[in-house]
Amino acid sequence: xxxxxxxxxxxxxxxxxxxxxxxxxxxxxxVALYLRHDSQTSNLLxxxxxxxxxxxxxxxxxxxxxxxGAVMMLVGFLGCYGxxxxxxxxxxxxxxxxxxxxxxxxxAAIWGFMNRDTISKELINFYDSAYIKAVDVSGxxxxxxxxxxxxxxxxxxxxxxxxxxxxxxxQVTGTLCPRKSAEDFLRSxxxxxxxxxxxxxxLYVIGLAALVVAVIMIFEMIFxxxxxxxxxxxxxxx
Numbered sequence: 001x002x003x004x005x006x007x008x009x010x011x012x013x014x015x016x017x018x019x020x021x022x023x024x025x026x027x028x029x030x031v032a033l034y035l036r037h038d039s040q041t042s043n044l045l046x047x048x049x050x051x052x053x054x055x056x057x058x059x060x061x062x063x064x065x066x067x068x069g070a071v072m073m074l075v076g077f078l079g080c081y082g083x084x085x086x087x088x089x090x091x092x093x094x095x096x097x098x099x100x101x102x103x104x105x106x107x108a109a110i111w112g113f114m115n116r117d118t119i120s121k122e123l124i125n126f127y128d129s130a131y132i133k134a135v136d137v138s139g140x141x142x143x144x145x146x147x148x149x150x151x152x153x154x155x156x157x158x159x160x161x162x163x164x165x166x167x168x169x170x171q172v173t174g175t176l177c178p179r180k181s182a183e184d185f186l187r188s189x190x191x192x193x194x195x196x197x198x199x200x201x202x203l204y205v206i207g208l209a210a211l212v213v214a215v216i217m218i219f220e221m222i223f224x225x226x227x228x229x230x231x232x233x234x235x236x237x238x
Contacts, residue, residue, distance in 0.1 A: 006230075007230030011083055011230075014223040014227055015079075015080055017216060018080040021072060021216050024072060024076075025072025025075075027069075029072075029073065032063075035062050036063075040198060043156045044123060055119070055123060057115075065206065071101065072101070078097070088228055088231055091224055091231075095221060095228075102217050102218075102221070105217075119199045119203075124192050127150070127192075128162065130146040131161075134147045134176060135176075147175060147176065159191040161191065163191075
C-alpha cells in the first residue's frame with residue numbers, strides 16, 4: 001500500500017531533492033571538466049623545466065571532483081527511483097552512500113582548508129626556479145628554456161616578474177617581457193599575485209559548490225529516514 005498524508009508529501013520532497021542532487025552532480029562534473037581544460041591552468045600545468053613537471057596538485061583535486069560528480073549523479077538516480085518505488089532497500093542503500101559521500105566531502109573540505117595555499121605556492125616556487133635561471137647573467141645552459149617557461153606564465157597571466165624592481169630585473173625586462181612597454185610595467189601585477197588570485201578564484205567556486213551540495217545532502221538524509229519510517233509503518237508492508 002502506498003504511503004499517505006505527510007509521508008506522501010515527504011516522498012515527493014525527497015524525489016525533488018534527489019533530482020536537485022542529481023543535477024548538482026551534473027553541474028559539479030561540468031565545472032570539474034571546465035577546470036581541467038581551462039586554458040589558463042592548462043597552459044601553466046603542462047610546463048616542464050629541467051626535467052620537472054609543473055606541480056599537479058590542482059589536477060588531483062579536479063580529478064576527485066570529476067569522480068564525485070559522477071557518483072553523485074548515480075546516487076541521485078538511485079534516490080529518485082527508491083523514493084518513487086517506496087523501496088526500503090533502495091532507500092537504505094541510498095542513505096548509506098549518502099553518508100559515505102557526506103563524510104568524504106567533510107574530509108575533503110578540511111583537507112582543502114588546511115592546504116588552500118599549497119597549489120599557488122607550488123606554482124610560485126616553480127616560477128621562481130625558472131626566474132632565477134632566466135635572469136642569470138652568467139648564461140646557464142638552461143637559460144633559454146627558463147625564458148620560454150616564463151613567457152608562458154607572462155602571456156597566460158598578463159604579468160611580469162615577481163613584483164620586485166631590482167636593477168637586475170630592469171636589465172632583463174626586455175627579454176622576459178618583450179610584449180610590454182614601459183607604461184605597462186606601471187600597471188602590471190607580479191606573477192606571484194596573479195597565481196594566488198587565479199587559484200583563489202578556482203577554490204572559491206569549488207567551495208561554494210561543496211557547500212550547496214552539503215546542505216542538500218543533509219535534507220536528503222532527514223527525508224530518507226522519515227520516508228523509511230513511514231513506509232515501515234504503512235499497512236501492507238512486509
